[in-house]
Amino acid sequence: xxxxxxxxxxAGARVWCFAMCSGQxxxxxxxxxxxxxxxxxxPSSDIRAALRLLHSLPSTFPSLSPPPPRLFGLLTxxxxxxxxGDPDVVSIIREGAREMARDGGRxxxxxxxxxxxxxxxxxxxxxxxxDKSGRMLGIAVYDSNFSWINHSCSPNACYxxxxxxxxTAPFSNESNVRIVPGFFNGVETQGESDVCSTSQLKQGFExxxxxxxxxxxRSIKKINKGEAVTVAYTDLLQPKAMRQAELWSKYQFVxxxxxxxxxxxxxxxxxxEEISAxxxxxSLKFDSGDVNQKLTDYMDEVITEYLSVCDPEACCKKLxxxxxxGLLCEHLKTEEEKVVLNLxxxxxxxxxxxxxxxxxxxxxxxxxxxxxLKSDIDAHNREAFNMSRTSAGYSLLLAGATDHLFQSETSxxxxxxxxxxxxxxxxxxxxxxxxxxxxxxxxxxxxxxxLEKLKCSKCPLMDRLEVNSPAxxxxxxxxxxxxLDCITNMTQKVWSSLTYGCAHLQTYKDPIDFSWLRxxxxxxxxxxxxxxxxxxxxYFETEGSISxxxxxxxxxxVKVSIFQLGVHxxxxxxxxxxxxxxxxxxLTCQIHNDLSRE
Numbered sequence: 290x291x292x293x294x295x296x297x298x299x300a301g302a303r304v305w306c307f308a309m310c311s312g313q314x315x316x317x318x319x320x321x322x323x324x325x326x327x328x329x330x331x332p333s334s335d336i337r338a339a340l341r342l343l344h345s346l347p348s349t350f351p352s353l354s355p356p357p358p359r360l361f362g363l364l365t366x367x368x369x370x371x372x373x374g375d376p377d378v379v380s381i382i383r384e385g386a387r388e389m390a391r392d393g394g395r396x397x398x399x400x401x402x403x404x405x406x407x408x409x410x411x412x413x414x415x416x417x418x419x420d421k422s423g424r425m426l427g428i429a430v431y432d433s434n435f436s437w438i439n440h441s442c443s444p445n446a447c448y449x450x451x452x453x454x455x456x457t458a459p460f461s462n463e464s465n466v467r468i469v470p471g472f473f474n475g476v477e478t479q480g481e482s483d484v485c486s487t488s489q490l491k492q493g494f495e496x497x498x499x500x501x502x503x504x505x506x507r508s509i510k511k512i513n514k515g516e517a518v519t520v521a522y523t524d525l526l527q528p529k530a531m532r533q534a535e536l537w538s539k540y541q542f543v544x545x546x547x548x549x550x551x552x553x554x555x556x557x558x559x560x561x562e563e564i565s566a567x568x569x570x571x572s573l574k575f576d577s578g579d580v581n582q583k584l585t586d587y588m589d590e591v592i593t594e595y596l597s598v599c600d601p602e603a604c605c606k607k608l609x610x611x612x613x614x615g616l617l618c619e620h621l622k623t624e625e626e627k628v629v630l631n632l633x634x635x636x637x638x639x640x641x642x643x644x645x646x647x648x649x650x651x652x653x654x655x656x657x658x659x660x661x662l663k664s665d666i667d668a669h670n671r672e673a674f675n676m677s678r679t680s681a682g683y684s685l686l687l688a689g690a691t692d693h694l695f696q697s698e699t700s701x702x703x704x705x706x707x708x709x710x711x712x713x714x715x716x717x718x719x720x721x722x723x724x725x726x727x728x729x730x731x732x733x734x735x736x737x738x739x740l741e742k743l744k745c746s747k748c749p750l751m752d753r754l755e756v757n758s759p760a761x762x763x764x765x766x767x768x769x770x771x772x773l774d775c776i777t778n779m780t781q782k783v784w785s786s787l788t789y790g791c792a793h794l795q796t797y798k799d800p801i802d803f804s805w806l807r808x809x810x811x812x813x814x815x816x817x818x819x820x821x822x823x824x825x826x827x828y829f830e831t832e833g834s835i836s837x838x839x840x841x842x843x844x845x846x847v848k849v850s851i852f853q854l855g856v857h858x859x860x861x862x863x864x865x866x867x868x869x870x871x872x873x874x875x876l877t878c879q880i881h882n883d884l885s886r887e
């Protein structure tokens with residue numbers, strides 16, 4: 290893997306790298322042409338960004354009908370989008386232009402076509418800007434160096450945002466990497482030197498607000514001279530059909546990358562949409578598309594209700610029932626007879642991954658809510674402890690599942706990094722919980738122990754505690770294998786403690802090793818790889834004395850092992866994040882600060 294920092298999205302052009310990527314950040318981050326904050330009320334951020342671009346055009350800009358196909362060096366795609374036949378897309382363009390005409394800052398009464406062109410430019414080139422916590426701030430349109438990069442569902446690069454307060458090393462203005470479009474105005478460029486800049490673009494840079502977010506693109510795979518640089522426009526943990534639908538809806542193109550074109554489909558895409566059935570014969574008669582739609586609709590309903598009503602307890606119950614019992618779909622076999630088919634999600638189905646993510650969040654919120662009551666009632670504190678450990682259990686399962694997919698599709702490295710960090714944070718939160726006082730003799734918290742005493746001699750990650758320790762891609766395989774060996778051993782010591790009382794988590798013997806899925810038939814046999822479930826245990830049985838089984842599960846040794854496991858997950862997540870985003874990014878600093886408290 291080598292690194293690249295100035296090659297970055299938008300549909301419609303293919304961008305080539307005209308020199309071997311040298312493995313380091315090479316040029317300054319790119320500032321946006323415009324940045325519009327997100328607001329829930331109209332006008333939309335698309336319209337605000339389009340207005341800013343429109344006002345940045347010179348006052349002498351000619352009124353042309355139709356407008357030029359390129360503005361700021363970017364294709365507007367106006368004619369293409371208006372002739373797409375999609376009434377929703379056409380409606381957005383027309384309404385956006387009308388809204389811009391009402392602005393009054395520029396006379397558009399005779400130049401609606403120009404407003405439509407700028408609106409289309411934003412729709413096909415804007416990128417969603419997220420803050421350090423992943424919260425959406427708005428959208429930004431970047432120059433042609435970024436917007437000429439095409440999409441791939443197996444990209445070789447990814448991007449991040451750089452804010453003015455970021456602690457980032459300076460970049461050199463010198464670069465031996467040159468990015469150009471493969472085709473410009475229908476002609477193959479073969480390394481043309483003057484297609485990456487326009488006078489309009491330079492003027493836009495002069496008006497650039499230094500407080501706006503800049504963007505940096507780095508390679509996550511080796512990019513050779515003459516090879517197309519690609520990034521992802523969509524969530525790569527979605528199956529092919531969902532990715533294609535989103536790309537068509539937003540950008541009006543059908544992805545033909547190597548992952549989408551693979552025949553048979555890739556292992557990752559097959560896995561992300563695999564469904565299990567209790568009755569194989571009946572399942573073969575049932576329409577898989579209909580089943581997926583029913584499952585998707587139900588999941589969307591539960592998550593939407595969770596986000597709008599803020600009832601994490603109801604969300605947990607519904608998602609646990611879906612994972613444990615499946616979706617009971619009634620299939621009309623005859624007019625008089627109905628067959629109930631028990632359909633369950635594959636453990637790595639994309640909806641299962643969504644469920645794990647939501648459950649980890651919901652249980653964490655439930656724990657925080659209980660602790661916020663500041664109640665002295667032991668039952669509340671013990672229940673908060675149970676919610677925290679279940680959140681950690683789902684976070685670890687999600688990290689292990691995503692990492693298994695990452696081993697087959699290296700473009701998922703950013704997702705793997707984020708989930709390993711989340712798992713580490715959840716485990717450390719659990720290790721620091723006061724709930725341990727119910728099971729072990731109160732004493733010094735784990736967080737006061739010296740990291741030197743907790744270091745793992747088998748794992749090279751533990752030698753990377755310094756924040757600026759570089760991520761050397763040459764030893765990636767060795768570090769990854771050693772990490773998985775270490776956490777597999779640690780997980781065996783703590784998994785029964787994390788899963789106590791949770792029927793779905795208890796079905797997994799090992800939340801890290803999913804290699805058995807490759808050897809199983811298409812309808813997976815989970816029972817052969819599951820643990821026995823303690824049907825009598827429940828989260829809500831928290832009153833009364835500590836049971837013998839609980840006393841054996843929550844010991845000082847388990848507490849320390851959970852802490853060590855959390856540290857390993859954090860460091861591995863940081864290591865992967867450094868490969869994706871470079872050193873000194875927010876995630877790296879956050880992890881370092883978290884560990885330095887120890």
